[in-house]
Amino acid sequence: MFKLSSAARLVSAAFLVASISAPAFAAENELTVAFKRDRYSVDEEKFTFTVRRPAAQIVETAVKPDANFLPEPLLFKSWDYVDGVYSITLREGVSFSDGTPFNADTAIAALKLYDSGRSDFLQIDPESFEKSGPFSFNFRSEVGSSLVIENMTHRATSLFLTGTNRAENPIGTGPYLFENYVPNQSLTVKRNPNYWGEAPNIDKLTFRFIGDDNARLLALQNGEIDIIGEVTPQMLLSMPQDGSVILHESRPIRYVALLANLNGAAPFDIMHDYKVREAIAWSIDRETIASVLYAGRGIPAKGILPGWMFNLGDNHTDGFGYDPKKAGEMLDAAGWVMGSDGIREKDGRKMTLRLVAAYPNVSSVKPMPEMLEQMFLAVGIDIDLVEVDDSGVYSSTYLKPGEGDLFMEFASNNNTDPTYLLNNLFTTKTPWASYQLTAPGPHVDAMLEQARAAQTRDEVIEKVRAAHRAIVQDDLAAIPILLVPNFTLSRPGISVPMSEYADWVDFGQVTLSD
Amino acid sequence: MIKYLLIRLASALPTLLGMTIVAFAIVSLAPGDPIEQELRAMGIVPTIEDLNALRAKYGLDKPFIYRYFDWMSRAVQFDFGTSIATGRTVINELKLHFPATFILAISALFGTILISLALGIAAVASNQNIASFLRALTVVLVSIPSFWLALILIYIFVFYFGWARLVGDGSLRDLILPVVTLSLGSGAALGRVVYERIRAEMCEDYVRLAIAKGVSPAKILLRHITPRIIGPLATAWTNALGALLGGAVIVESIFGWPGLGQLILQAISQRDFPIIQAYLVFMGLGFFVTSLIADIIVIITDPQLRRKNSHE
Numbered sequence: 001m002f003k004l005s006s007a008a009r010l011v012s013a014a015f016l017v018a019s020i021s022a023p024a025f026a027a028e029n030e031l032t033v034a035f036k037r038d039r040y041s042v043d044e045e046k047f048t049f050t051v052r053r054p055a056a057q058i059v060e061t062a063v064k065p066d067a068n069f070l071p072e073p074l075l076f077k078s079w080d081y082v083d084g085v086y087s088i089t090l091r092e093g094v095s096f097s098d099g100t101p102f103n104a105d106t107a108i109a110a111l112k113l114y115d116s117g118r119s120d121f122l123q124i125d126p127e128s129f130e131k132s133g134p135f136s137f138n139f140r141s142e143v144g145s146s147l148v149i150e151n152m153t154h155r156a157t158s159l160f161l162t163g164t165n166r167a168e169n170p171i172g173t174g175p176y177l178f179e180n181y182v183p184n185q186s187l188t189v190k191r192n193p194n195y196w197g198e199a200p201n202i203d204k205l206t207f208r209f210i211g212d213d214n215a216r217l218l219a220l221q222n223g224e225i226d227i228i229g230e231v232t233p234q235m236l237l238s239m240p241q242d243g244s245v246i247l248h249e250s251r252p253i254r255y256v257a258l259l260a261n262l263n264g265a266a267p268f269d270i271m272h273d274y275k276v277r278e279a280i281a282w283s284i285d286r287e288t289i290a291s292v293l294y295a296g297r298g299i300p301a302k303g304i305l306p307g308w309m310f311n312l313g314d315n316h317t318d319g320f321g322y323d324p325k326k327a328g329e330m331l332d333a334a335g336w337v338m339g340s341d342g343i344r345e346k347d348g349r350k351m352t353l354r355l356v357a358a359y360p361n362v363s364s365v366k367p368m369p370e371m372l373e374q375m376f377l378a379v380g381i382d383i384d385l386v387e388v389d390d391s392g393v394y395s396s397t398y399l400k401p402g403e404g405d406l407f408m409e410f411a412s413n414n415n416t417d418p419t420y421l422l423n424n425l426f427t428t429k430t431p432w433a434s435y436q437l438t439a440p441g442p443h444v445d446a447m448l449e450q451a452r453a454a455q456t457r458d459e460v461i462e463k464v465r466a467a468h469r470a471i472v473q474d475d476l477a478a479i480p481i482l483l484v485p486n487f488t489l490s491r492p493g494i495s496v497p498m499s500e501y502a503d504w505v506d507f508g509q510v511t512l513s514d
Numbered sequence: 515m516i517k518y519l520l521i522r523l524a525s526a527l528p529t530l531l532g533m534t535i536v537a538f539a540i541v542s543l544a545p546g547d548p549i550e551q552e553l554r555a556m557g558i559v560p561t562i563e564d565l566n567a568l569r570a571k572y573g574l575d576k577p578f579i580y581r582y583f584d585w586m587s588r589a590v591q592f593d594f595g596t597s598i599a600t601g602r603t604v605i606n607e608l609k610l611h612f613p614a615t616f617i618l619a620i621s622a623l624f625g626t627i628l629i630s631l632a633l634g635i636a637a638v639a640s641n642q643n644i645a646s647f648l649r650a651l652t653v654v655l656v657s658i659p660s661f662w663l664a665l666i667l668i669y670i671f672v673f674y675f676g677w678a679r680l681v682g683d684g685s686l687r688d689l690i691l692p693v694v695t696l697s698l699g700s701g702a703a704l705g706r707v708v709y710e711r712i713r714a715e716m717c718e719d720y721v722r723l724a725i726a727k728g729v730s731p732a733k734i735l736l737r738h739i740t741p742r743i744i745g746p747l748a749t750a751w752t753n754a755l756g757a758l759l760g761g762a763v764i765v766e767s768i769f770g771w772p773g774l775g776q777l778i779l780q781a782i783s784q785r786d787f788p789i790i791q792a793y794l795v796f797m798g799l800g801f802f803v804t805s806l807i808a809d810i811i812v813i814i815t816d817p818q819l820r821r822k823n824s825h826e
Contacts (some may be wrong), residue, residue, distance in 0.1 A: 016757065034681075037780055038600075118680040167601075183600065183610050184780065185772045210681055211779055212667070212767045219770075222672055392546015392785050431562050432550060 007161045014465075030204040033507050034451065036230040038209040048334045055506060056098075057189045057205060058476070059158035059172025062088075062107075063149055064205050065501060066355055069309050069416045070457075071149050075134075075159060075173060075337045076104065079149055081455075086148060090135040094196045096171050098162040105365045109368045110159035110506040111139070122151050146455045153416040155503040175508050180467040184209055191508075195205075200508030214238070220489060227496060229446070229505065230293035233364055233486040234502055246490050249414040253500035254412040256365060258355070258372075259478050263437045270353060271405050275334035277476040280406075281320040283327035283379045289371055296482050301480035303472045316465045319480070321376060327379045352382040356398040358408040362387040365410050368481070372408075400434040407438070410484075414501065418464045420466035421453045426471050426478070440475035515813070522809065526802055534589065543789050548598045548785035571597055572787070573772065585791065594792035599784045604792045607777060614684055614765070616772030619758040621689055622696035626758070629750055634708025638716070639731070655702035660761065662694045664768045669681050677798045681770040688701075688742035696762060700754050707750050709717030711743040752808035756801040793798025 053334050063071035063079075075094060081089040094102040108129045115126045128140035151157065161171040169176055175197065176189035185205045191200060191358050208225055210216045212230050219225045221244055228235070239245050258280070271277055276412035286300030302319030305312055328338075336351050338342040344351040353376070357369040367448040373383040386404065388394045398404045413421035425431050428439045439445070444467055472476045488496050488505060495511045549568045570577045573596075574658065588595065594604035601612075637648040656664075671678045671691060682688025712735070716720060724734045759774075766775030774793065781789035813819045 037783075086654055089616075122795065180773070182684075183602070183607075184776050185770075208681060208770075209776075210770050212770075215680060215768050215770055218668060218672070222680050222681055224681050390546070391551055396545030396547065431565055434550075435734070 007366055012360055017062050029202055029512060030206065031202045031227065031507060031510060031512075032206045032208055033227045033229050034210045034214070034219060034225045036209070036211060036216070037238070040189075043447065052373070055479075057176035058170050058174045058178050060174045061155060061158050062152040062218060064402075065212040065499075065504060067308075068311050069153075069501070070311070072151050075107070076149075076152075081146055081149070084144055084451060084455075085138050086138055086140070087132070088136060090137075091196075092135050094173050094193065096173055097177050097192055098161065098171050099173075099194075102173055103130045103134055104162065107159065108137055109162045110267060113160060113162050114157055122148055124148060138262045143451065144423045146457070146460065146508055147417050147419070147452070148178075150417045151415070155491075157458065157479045166310075176205065179204070198509075200506075202508050202512055213465055217245070217489070220491060221425045221490065226491055226494060227507065228229055228489040229502075229507070231489055233366065235489065236271040236487065237293070242405075246492055246494065247295060247297075247483035247491060248488045248496040248498050249324050249403045250484050250487075250498040250500040251308055252297075252299055252306055253309070254302055254410060254486065255406065256298075256410050256482040256484065257304050257472075258366065259407040259435075259438045260476060261402055261405050261407070261437050261473075262440060262477055264405070267345045268354065268402055268506065270351065273334055274476060275330050276336070276480065278320075279327040279330035279334070279379065280376065280381070281476060282323045282330065283375055283381075283477045284372065284479070284481060285322040285375055286321070287322065289368055293365070293368060294483070297487075298482040298484040301483045303468055303480050304421065304478050305413055305468055306483055310461055310464070312461065312465055312468065317467050319473075321443055324375075324379050331379065331381075334427075338380050342380060343376070343382045349499070350382060350383055351380065353405040354384040354386060354403070355408065356386045356388065356394065357390070357431050358410055359394050360391045360410065361389040363389055363393075365408060371406065395434050399437070402437045406479075412500075415502075418460055419448055419467075422464065422467050422471060423448045438477050440470060440477045443473065444470050502507065515810075517525075518813070519806075519817055521809075522806060527639045528807075530798065530802065533798040534586060534795055535582070537791050537798065538585060539578075540794070541790045542581065544785070546785040547574070548572075548787060551785055572596075572813065575680075577732075594795075595788035597781075597786055597789050599781065599789075604788045607789060607797060608792060610674065610775045611772065611774045614771060615759060615762055615775065618692055618762050618766070618771060619755060619767055619772055622692045622700070622758045622762070623691050623751065623755050625697025625794070626701040626704060626754055629697055630704035630708050630747075630751075631731070633702060633705030634712060635735070637705070637709045638712045644657040652702045652705055655698050656706075658699065660695055660699055661764050663767060664691070664697060664765055667691050667695055668768075671699055683773050688771070689770070692762075692765050692771050695769075696743050696758055698763075700758060704747075704754060708747060711746060712739060715739045715742055741815075745812050748811040748815060752804050752811060755806040759800050759804075 001136055002054075042501055045358045054411065062074060062076040064074045066072040073091065075091055077091040078089045088107075090102065090104060096102060096106070108131065109123070111124060112126050112129065114122060115124055123145060123233065125140045125506055128138070130138045132138055158172060160261055164171050175192055175195045177192045178250055179184070180188040186209065189205050191203045193347055193404065207229075208219075210219060210225075213235050216225070216228050216230075217235050217238065220228055221240065233311065236247070238248065260277050261268050262271060264271070278335055289300045290300055300319070303317045309316035309492040329344045331351075332338075335346045337346070339345045339350070355369060355372065358365045362369065369385055369387060373385055376383050388396065388398070394407075415421070424432050424446075425435045426439050427445045428436055428441070429445060430439070442448060446469065447463055447467040451460050451467060454460040454463055472480050480512060486500050486502055486505075488498065493513045495513065497506050497509050499505045522661070545568075549565060553565070553568075566575065573581050576584070585595070590604060596603055597607055600607065633648060633652060637652075639643045640648065666806070668680060672680050678691050680686060716739070719765075720738060721734060725737055762771075762773060763775035763778060765771070766773045767779055770776075774796075777789065778793045780786070781793065
């Protein structure tokens with residue numbers, strides 16, 4: 001009897017333990033990530049706008065960037081580029097979330113769908129697709145580019161299943177399934193139980209769109225959200241230092257630089273003189289600026305592309321130190337002599353430079369403009385500081401008409417095409433017409449044209465190195481100041497696998513330690 | 515009354531037309547190309563042909579006058595085009611966000627009425643010291659910017675007491691702090707109006723007579739003064755609704771309330787012209803409707819105007 005009752009007790013205890021522990025196993029872990037803006041769009045015609053950060057959990061790209069921004073396999077297992085033809089072998093055993101197999105037919109259909117987008121930048125010739133096996137096919141670039149695979153690392157090129165309503169239920173091969181979307185409020189995705197790859201750590205991800213920077217930070221402190229995916233410099237300045245908010249950072253990727261008006265008409269023609277540009281480069285105390293801004297995580301820059309990116313290396317540019325004496329001598333040599341009021345003059349003209357700060361807004365670089373103003377004043381340069389908090393005003397009112405001498409920018413090469421940034425900001429043939437005034441001239445145009453036309457990766461990188469050196473050293477179209485990491489903030493107990501490319505921060509692989 | 519309404523509506527047409535021109539011009543002539551901004555932010559490399567095709571799609575390649583008449587011809591049919599940023603129709607965007615703003619504004623109006631009556635009546639009924647304190651409180655509440663008030667309320671009710679959430683999901687519980695933020699400022703401003711109206715009526719002979727007859731202050735206020743001041747007060751409150759609809763932008767942004775404020779702030783930063791133009795027209799219409807309602811209330815509550823309109 002005793003044994004029976006003991007056994008019953010043991011069984012009861014086992015059930016009790018099981019009932020307590022079972023929910024722990026079954027419990028869903030959820031994460032709420034706050035972003036500033038809702039970029040989830042539903043326009044079928046411009047679906048390249050639709051797959052940014054949150055939705056990128058549902059659909060996947062053909063390849064993804066590796067640690068050096070070089071493409072590595074994802075849905076494409078391997079690829080080859082010979083004589084203008086791309087030969088692709090797909091990963092086998094992959095299905096879309098509705099069960100449709102991912103094979104040569106569905107992959108070609110997905111790429112053709114992308115090609116119909118109005119902001120297509122893969123520029124694949126849609127007539128050139130040729131299936132060579134159940135999981136392999138070939139295609140050509142419309143423009144003979146060898147960078148199509150590089151461009152496929154952009155989240156905007158994610159591959160959807162065709163024939164479905166992408167707006168209401170986007171179907172991809174990704175680790176998550178679409179669950180719920182409230183415009184400008186939230187997007188929720190849940191784990192795809194049949195995902196072909198490594199299962200994510202998080203069962204459910206909710207992306208909250210909170211426009212106000214302070215509100216995002218306060219919501220994190222109040223435990224209403226777990227991670228902030230878009231961090232502004234102001235948030236870093238007001239971030240509590242008591243351990244209640246954890247800063248996660250990538251390697252430096254964004255640059256802060258002064259773009260020089262190389263082609264402006266008077267009175268914005270002082271920067272035509274290389275000696276003046278060089279003097280300005282030597283008069284910036286980058287160490288001090290780095291210690292003040294971005295929670296001290298920025299580093300003095302020798303260029304606008306970090307050395308780790310594309311294996312560019314750090315040795316192809318020399319950079320500039322802080323040497324106001326040398327800067328003064330250079331200005332003297334350029335004919336700008338110190339006036340009695342501490343401002344330099346040349347032929348009766350005062351050395352007043354208009355500094356327009358900043359792209360995308362002055363808030364993202366504060367108080368750097370004021371610090372630079374003082375540093376330039378110390379070498380006899382008067383700064384007419386124009387601060388704008390709107391990229392439209394910056395571009396249309398000042399940059400496009402050339403109404404400034406120096407334009408401060410806080411941006412990055414947010415594309416795995418090595419020529420992307422340099423081609424857009426420093427060539428006369430840029431699609432961003434505003435940037436024609438920062439183009440050094442035909443020699444840089446030629447370097448970047450050759451880079452874009454190069455047929456091997458090594459050749460592309462070699463040309464990009466040369467163009468980069470010309471832009472930040474030999475021509476000084478851009479005067480580099482800082483390189484800054486990409487940041488996220490979280491509550492304690494969360495480890496975020498950071499990426500320099502904000503779209504590739506994999507929130508599904510976040511690890512929770514509490 | 516119907517005749518009055520028809521005249522009022524007809525007289526509003528030039529105003530509304532002017533409003534559409536201003537709304538369209540402000541947005542169209544503002545610096546910034548939404549296509550370039552969007553593509554650069556996305557890191558997309560288009561060709562110049564791609565850019566031109568996108569501009570043509572949204573009519574941005576056409577002259578201002580052409581674009582205005584094209585837009586107007588569609589706007590009168592409530593077709594305001596498609597959002598450049600989201601791809602949804604503008605009407606759908608407004609439908610998605612307007613209910614939240616309307617609930618917020620109506621709730622804030624209710625709060626405004628309560629606060630204005632409470633402050634106004636309390637100031638009249640109190641002794642000198644309390645009245646001075648209430649006047650000072652009114653000045654503070656009117657002067658304090660809504661975003662600052664919001665942050666103070668967040669600190670007290672979210673962080674200190676933990677009674678509210680900062681970023682809700684649009685439920686009624688999440689409505690309280692935004693409503694209080696909006697109501698306090700406008701309620702305090704209108705509390706001054708309530709106070710002055712009551713004080714003015716208290717100098718009238720009929721009030722003196724009632725006091726002499728020994729009628730209680732509460733009865734004098736409710737039965738004698740209220741009918742005389744309710745018309746002008748209702749007008750002021752109704753006009754406040756328009757201001758609350760427009761003023762909700764910042765408060766919505768701070769509290770993450772999913773209304774028109776969030777929509778318009780995002781649209782401005784993205785130069786989403788169709789949304790901004792429709793929002794401005796929509797807000798103009800909102801002010802027109804609320805002022806029309808205010809006029810109707812005046813007619814209904816003023817016996818002289820009522821008789822005049824019923825005879826015409």
